[in-house]
Every structure is written in structure tokens, then in C-alpha cells.
Amino acid sequence: MSIANETPWEPSQRYPEPRFRAFDPSFLRFRAMNGTVEKIAGGCRWAEGPVWFGDHNCLLWSDIPNNRILRWDAAGGQVSVFRGPANFANGNTRDREGRLVTCEHLTRRVTRTEHDGRITVLADNHGGKRLNSPNDVVVKSDGSVWFTDPPFGILGYVEGEKAEPELPQGVWRIDGQSGALTLVTDELAGPNGLAFSPDERILYVVESRAEPRRIVAYDIADDGRATNRRTVVQGEPGETPDGFRLDTEGNLWCGWGMGSAEFDGVRVFSPGGDALGHIDLPERCANLCFGGVHRNRLFMAASRSVYAVYLNAQGVAGG
Numbered sequence: 001m002s003i004a005n006e007t008p009w010e011p012s013q014r015y016p017e018p019r020f021r022a023f024d025p026s027f028l029r030f031r032a033m034n035g036t037v038e039k040i041a042g043g044c045r046w047a048e049g050p051v052w053f054g055d056h057n058c059l060l061w062s063d064i065p066n067n068r069i070l071r072w073d074a075a076g077g078q079v080s081v082f083r084g085p086a087n088f089a090n091g092n093t094r095d096r097e098g099r100l101v102t103c104e105h106l107t108r109r110v111t112r113t114e115h116d117g118r119i120t121v122l123a124d125n126h127g128g129k130r131l132n133s134p135n136d137v138v139v140k141s142d143g144s145v146w147f148t149d150p151p152f153g154i155l156g157y158v159e160g161e162k163a164e165p166e167l168p169q170g171v172w173r174i175d176g177q178s179g180a181l182t183l184v185t186d187e188l189a190g191p192n193g194l195a196f197s198p199d200e201r202i203l204y205v206v207e208s209r210a211e212p213r214r215i216v217a218y219d220i221a222d223d224g225r226a227t228n229r230r231t232v233v234q235g236e237p238g239e240t241p242d243g244f245r246l247d248t249e250g251n252l253w254c255g256w257g258m259g260s261a262e263f264d265g266v267r268v269f270s271p272g273g274d275a276l277g278h279i280d281l282p283e284r285c286a287n288l289c290f291g292g293v294h295r296n297r298l299f300m301a302a303s304r305s306v307y308a309v310y311l312n313a314q315g316v317a318g319g
Contacts (some may be wrong), residue, residue, distance in 0.1 A: 290315020
């Protein structure tokens with residue numbers, strides 16, 4: 001596919017990668033000796049929702065304003081259109097049967113792509129009222145699907161169709177057995193990225209319209225109830241957490257940026273919220289995922305481009 005409006009990029013010629021900035025010396029243990037940040041795709045308007053498909057050796061991600069889901073094949077490095085139009089798809093993940101789960105702005109729904117290509121609607125309304133614009137999604141090991149539903153996709157015509165919200169902004173859970181949709185919480189301003197701790201007992205959610213923005217955590221009961229809300233990461237003015245995933249140690253790898261160039265990239269926090277370090281990128285990073293055979297390759301969807309780097313860290317299975 002043709003690529004236009006490329007973001008200038010000059011890969012490092014030095015080992016180890018100098019774009020790793022340590023706030024705590026322990027951060028540098030994640031930097032692989034010969035792992036450099038690579039740009040694997042460009043030409044997007046707003047890259048989001050990366051998800052790794054190891055059985056196809058490829059990465060999928062959303063290019064929301066261009067209304068398409070793109071595919072990068074690791075074997076040859078080719079980029080192609082996986083789905084277009086894509087209902088202004090945003091967040092993506094895989095369920096525990098390997099099926100693609102997608103948040104769609106235009107149709108205001110969460111869908112699952114079956115292995116044969118059919119589309120199954122998992123949720124599009126509650127009590128007869130339409131969802132706002134599902135944003136990001138994660139699937140728990142019990143098969144339940146958790147997603148955030150801010151109004152971002154219905155605020156204008158760039159990432160969907162302008163409309164009035166019918167439901168409060170919330171975090172929702174789709175039961176893995178019955179398919180029942182329940183509201184987990186509606187107390188967050190602009191719920192955005194979300195992810196579970198390795199033991200799935202803690203749910204982290206980005207509150208992207210708080211001032212300043214922050215990442216909160218909830219304890220999750222077996223029946224899906226969320227309790228004990230607390231702030232884990234408090235951003236400084238101009239810092240913007242977005243999508244994120246966790247590694248097997250429980251560290252948070254967060255898309256970061258917006259305020260100034262020094263913030264653009266990936267910010268890494270300990271489970272307790274201490275800032276460990278940063279991976280510098282030339283663009284604001286919206287979301288990321290772990291991939292590769294050992295889940296030790298970090299794929300970063302950053303504004304117009306997608307970047308990748310090998311790590312001495314492994315992502316949580318199912319994330």
C-alpha cells in the first residue's frame with residue numbers, strides 16, 4: 001500500500017537503544033542489548049488498538065479517521081488493509097479462543113470476528129439505549145469482555161457520526177457465558193484504556209478527562225464487582241496516558257504524550273505507580289500491545305505510525 005505524510009524517522013545505529021530513558025535504574029533491565037526501536041508502518045491519521053495474531057505472524061491495528069483496520073505481516077514487512085471500511089474501529093484485542101474483538105465508533109458496538117469471518121455483535125445497547133462509542137477492550141480468562149464507553153466517537157464526524165449520548169460514560173462487562181451486559185462503573189470522566197493485573201484481581205483504567213489525567217485501579221470480585229477505587233498513576237499537566245498493557249511482573253506499559261515532545265512515547269510504571277522509565281518516540285503513542293512468539297516484542301501505535309522494539313520483558317497472556 002502507498003504511504004504518505006510520513007513522520008521523519010531515523011533509527012538508532014547504536015546498541016543499546018538510547019531512546020530508553022531510566023527514571024529508576026531498574027528500568028534498563030528491560031532494554032534488550034540489540035533491541036532497537038523500529039518503525040514498521042506509517043501513513044496513518046490516528047493509529048490505535050494494536051493486537052498481535054501469532055498464528056498468522058501479523059499485527060492488526062485501527063487507523064480510525066481513515067476508517068480501516070490495517071495489517072502488518074512480520075515475515076515480509078508488508079502493510080495491507082485488513083478491513084475497510086471498518087465502522088471507525090478503535091480498540092482491538094483477542095478473546096481466549098483467538099477471535100478478534102473490536103470496538104466500533106460508527107455502529108457504537110463491540111463485535112467479534114469469528115474464525116470464518118462472520119461478525120457477531122457482542123453489545124450495542126443497554127436497556128434499549130445505545131452505547132456511546134466503545135473505545136478500548138480486554139478479555140479476561142473466564143471469557144468476559146470488558147470495555148470502556150466514553151463519547152469520543154460521537155462528538156463529531158472525524159471518528160464516527162455526531163450524536164447525543166444516551167448512556168453515561170462507563171466501564172462495561174459482557175459475561176463470558178450468558179452474554180449479559182452489566183455496568184461496572186460510571187464514575188470516571190472519559191474512561192479510556194484498560195487492562196488487568198497478571199492475576200486478574202485488579203482492573204486498571206485510564207481516566208482521560210480528569211484534570212490532570214490519571215490511571216485508577218479497582219479490586220475485582222469473582223462476580224465482576226469493582227471496589228476500592230484508588231489512583232495509581234497521577235499524571236502531570238500536559239501528560240496524557242491512553243492505552244496500555246501489563247507485563248508478567250505487573251508493570252504498566254502506557255501510551256503517553258501530547259503536552260510536549262519530551263512526553264511522547266511509552267511511559268512505564270511499577271505496579272504501585274512509580275515511574276520507572278520512558279521509551280522516546282517522535283509521536284504521541286496512543287496504544288500498544290505485546291507480541292511475538294514469547295510476547296517480548298512491544299508494538300506501539302503512535303499517531304501516524306507504528307513502532308516496535310524487542311524487550312527483556314513479556315506481556316501478560318491475553319493482553
